[in-house]
Every structure is written in structure tokens, then in C-alpha cells.
Amino acid sequence: MSFMTMLTKKFSLPAKEEALPGRADAIRPVETHFVNGNPLTGPYPDGLETVLFGMGCFWGAERLFWQLPGVHVTAVGYAGGHTPNPTYHETCTGRTGHTEAVLVVYDPVIVSLTDLLKVFWENHDPTQGMRQGNDTGTQYRSAVYVKSAEDLALAETSRKTYQEALKAGGVNASITTEIRQLEEFFFAEDYHQQYLAKNPAGYCGIGGTGVSCPTGLDQEA
Template sequence: MSFMTMLTKKFAMPDPAEALPGRADAIEPSEAHFVNGHSLTGPYPDGTKTVLLGMGCFWGAERIFWQLPGVHATAVGYAGGFTPNPTYHETCTGRTGHTEAVLVVYDPETVTLETLLKVFWENHDPTQGMRQGNDTGTQYRSAIYVASDDELEIAERSRGAYQDALKGAGIASTITTEIKVLDQFYFAEDYHQQYLAKNPGGYCGIGGTGVACPVGLHQGA
């Protein structure tokens, strides 16, 4: 494969037949959440729900969500692609099809999915396709992966509302966020989990459009 072909592939999803083979053994976090001490892998408390959110580099994205009231735990990993149990290095090649994602475990009695999505939309630019700022490649694409058709409807409705908000602010770009029902999440390596709590001066590429999202303004935190 030529260099130019490899470069192009990073900006387009690989064909499943071309994806890296991965492995049978999963990466399992060996420690509890660095900030709140909760289990990353569960079992989670009764009544909690989960959503997977891709906003570019998962270090900064995870920090946003672990600070929200009602969020029980967060973890970073890979989702939306084809390679089973990928590594960080493999995901960065663009040949797994995965995006960097944050697993958010939350109590819907305290913080609603609509409110989490409001935070999601406002803290990155969902119109950039296979990139987020200076971070480029399929692993940085914007994504919302939910657990049910009902949640899919909520996510799609929130996308429409934020698209309208962008238009109202004079931004003509179209939202490229991938939204689908997905229950497969692969945990990232230990050193990525709660990275910015362990390394406060570490890289954080998170940045929004400056446009407020009307979704969830009167709900949750």
C-alpha cells in the first residue's frame, strides 16, 4: 500500500474485509475510575444507563463528562468500527473503522440523555467529518452510539435542533455526526483512562463552535 493510499484511507472508513483482524482477548481496565473510584467495567448501579460519545480526542471529552452531576462513571475506548479488541495504535491507522469514544454511565433521574447531548454538541464541532480541529482521521469523527431505538430518536431529534441552531448562528456547515444503535464498546488501554486527571497538563483538543444547543435546557443538570 502506497503512502498516499494510506493517507487517503485515514479519511474514509475501511471496507470490513480490509479491516485489521484484531484479537480474541479484550483490553480490560485494571483499575477503578481515577477520579471517583467507581468500577469502569461494572456491574453498574441499578437504573443507570450508558451512551457512547465520540468528540475527537477522547482525553478531553472524558473529562467533560466525569464532572457532570449524575454521571456515575466514564471510560474511554473504541467503537463504531470492525476490528475486535483493537489497540490504540491500530485504531490510529484508520484500518479498524473505530472512533475514539467515551462511555458515559449515568443516572437518568439526575441527568437526562438530552442534557448529555447538549453538552456533547456544545463542546466540539460536529461538522468536520473525519477530523476534529488539528486531529485528523477516522478515529476523530463525531459519533453518538445509543442502546435503543427510543434513544436513537432522541439523538436524531437533538441533531436536528442543533443543526437549526447552527443555521440560526450563520453557520452553513452540515452536521456529520454518526448516530446509530450500538452496544459494542472496546475499552482503551489503562494509561488512556481519565488521562487528564492523571496528567493535568496533558493535551486537550476539545473546542466547540460557540453555538448553544437548545436541547435539554430545561432538563437535568
Template sequence: MIFHTFETKLKMPAPEEALPGRAEPIPTADRHFVNGRPLKGPYPEGTEKVLFGMGCFWGAERLFWQVEGVWVTAAGYAGGLTPNPTYRETTTGLTGHTEVVLVVYDPQIVSFAALLKLFWESHDPTQGMRQGNDVGTTYRSAIYASTQAQLAQARASRDTYAEALKVSGAGAITTEIAAAPAFYFAEAEHQQYLAKNPGGYCGLQGTGVTCPVAGGAAA
């Protein structure tokens, strides 16, 4: 049995505290429920990948699969210590992972700036280890970049949005921005959850502050 407390869920575990996980990936879906494309690839040449953490991954994933130029999305876990964690394990706070959405996109159709704008405006990046009523390390805000260019652009957009939030009276941004760590696909039932369950839970709520980051189609 896994034991955890409210305090455990609000702090990152030390390596010696982390759950051991497993060597093999947990089972998941093969194809995207909405567009039928393979979740694990191969992805078309020229596409790029990024991981976004915005709280519960159900609502976050739906946002991105609707964007023209996004080839496929997947729900999963990243930024923690436990290899190949299960959903139940991540909810204890003892894996260190946050819920993320893998976004595979064509930069010739949709710019990374447009994805960043959607990211910043669709959740509250000032809440630390929570997102609304969802509390814990699994709900922290994060951008995990796959290229140095993405990393630089994500950091620049954070600084720009921080100024806009400051003017509005909002708090400081707590979003973790880093090079992409290992990504673990979530279980099949979590993939494209809101397409399968249209009335399902979605706690996404932005700050109401516009992000002044250039968006739209790629130049």
C-alpha cells in the same frame, strides 16, 4: 509493521482492508481513577449507557465525569470492524473505530437531554473525519445509543441543533447516530488521562452556537 497513509485515515476501511484484531480484550484499568468505581461494572440498577465520540477521548471523558448524575466514564473505541483493537491500530484508520467515551448515568439525576446539550456544544459536529487538528476516522463525531428512546432523542436534538448552526452560518452536521455497536475499552493509560496528566493535550473546541435542547436534571 502497520503502514498507513493520510488518505487511509480519512475513509472507512472495507471489511477486507480492516486489521484482524484479536479474540481477547486488551488489558485496561479496573477502576475509575477519579471516583474509584469499576469501569466494567456491575453498574447500579436504573443507570443507562451511551457512547459519545467527540474527537480525542481524553478531553471528552473529562467533560462527562464532572457531571452530577454520571456514575462512571471510560475511554474506548467503537463503530469499527476490528475486534479488540489497540490504540496504535486505531490510529492507522484500518480498524474503522472512532474514539468514544462510555457514559454510565442515572437518568433520575441527569437527563439525557442535558448530556446531549453538553455533547453538541463541546465540539464541532460539522467536521467529518476530524476534530480541529486531529484528523482521521478515529476523530469523527458520533452518538451510539443503547435504547430506542435515546436514539430518537439524539436524532431530534441533531435536527434542532442543525437549524441553530444553519442560522449561524455553520456547516451541516456530520455526526453518526446509531444503535450502540460493540465497545472496546482503551488501554489503562488512556483512562481518565487528564486527571492523571492535568497539563495534557485537550483539543476540544465547540462552535460557540448554543444548542436549544432542554437540559438539566431529569423530570
């Protein structure tokens, strides 16, 4: 495979045997959260839960979540692929299988997964497949990765509910969001963490469909 081919953004996920080999050593952020000062890496305080969201470029997506009451810490990284401990540049080749993801560590007493899913659905277009706006490639696909079967059922119900809301709102495209149980998350490089707090004029590709997400997503459909 030529170097130029390796750098081409792909619109289909690589098979495990096609993925880049990665490395044994993980990227470990050395700084605390730039906004709230909490450690980015675990173990986190007892009683907190985690979820991963992919919704395009992770810079703008992360800012949405760190502003929410009840969110203990956020971090950006890579999830849903094959390559162990990928770098940003490797992920951008499309040959790791990962999407850019935001780790949200939250207190479910203050903010529920339902609340977080509402922010997720309303602030990107989950119907675009391997892209988000002008950002194209597998690393920009929409995704929700949860830790438990209970959270998985809630996320899948929320997808069905929001699909119905899109149809009612005149959006006839199907949701392409990948939803599955997944605990593996690879932290991105320090310069990506809380990027828009460090660079207020930086690029933010966040934009939704304009369709509100119904409340009560934790109810059975």
C-alpha cells in the same frame, strides 16, 4: 499493502474485509476510575443507562462528562468499527473503522440523555467529518451511539434541532455526526483512562462552534 500505507491516517472508513483482524482477547482496565473510584467495567448498578460519544480526542471529551452530577463512571475506548478488540495504535491507522469514544454511565433520574447531548453538541464541532480541529483521521469523527430505539430517536431529533441552531448562529455547514444503535464498546488501554486527571497539563483538543444547544431536545421536532 506497505507498512507506511498502513500507518497513513485515512479519511474514509474501511470495508469490513479491509479492516485489521484484531484479536480474541479484550483490553480490560485493571484500575478503577481515577477521579471517583468507581469500577470502569460493568455490570453497573441497576437503573443506570449508557451512551457512547465520539467528539475528537477522547482525553478531553471524557473530562467533560465525569464532572457532571449524575454520571456514575466514564471510560474511553473505541466504537463504531469492525476490528475486534483493537489497540490504540491500530485504531490510529484508520484500518479498524473505530472512532475514539467516551462511555458515559449515568443515572437518568439526575442527568438526562438530553442533558448529555447538550454537552456533546456544544463542546466540539460536529460538522468536520473525519477530523476534529488539528486531529485528522477517521478515529476523530463525531458520533453518538445509543442502546435503544427510543434513545436513537431522541439523538436524531437533537441533531436536527442543533443543525437549525447552527444555521441560526451563522454556521452553514452540515452536521456529519454518525448516530446509530450500538452496544459494542472496546475499552482503551489503562494509560488513556482519565488521562487529563492523571496528566493535568496534557493535550486537550476540545472546542465547540460557539453555538448553544437549545434545551428541550427531547420534544418532538
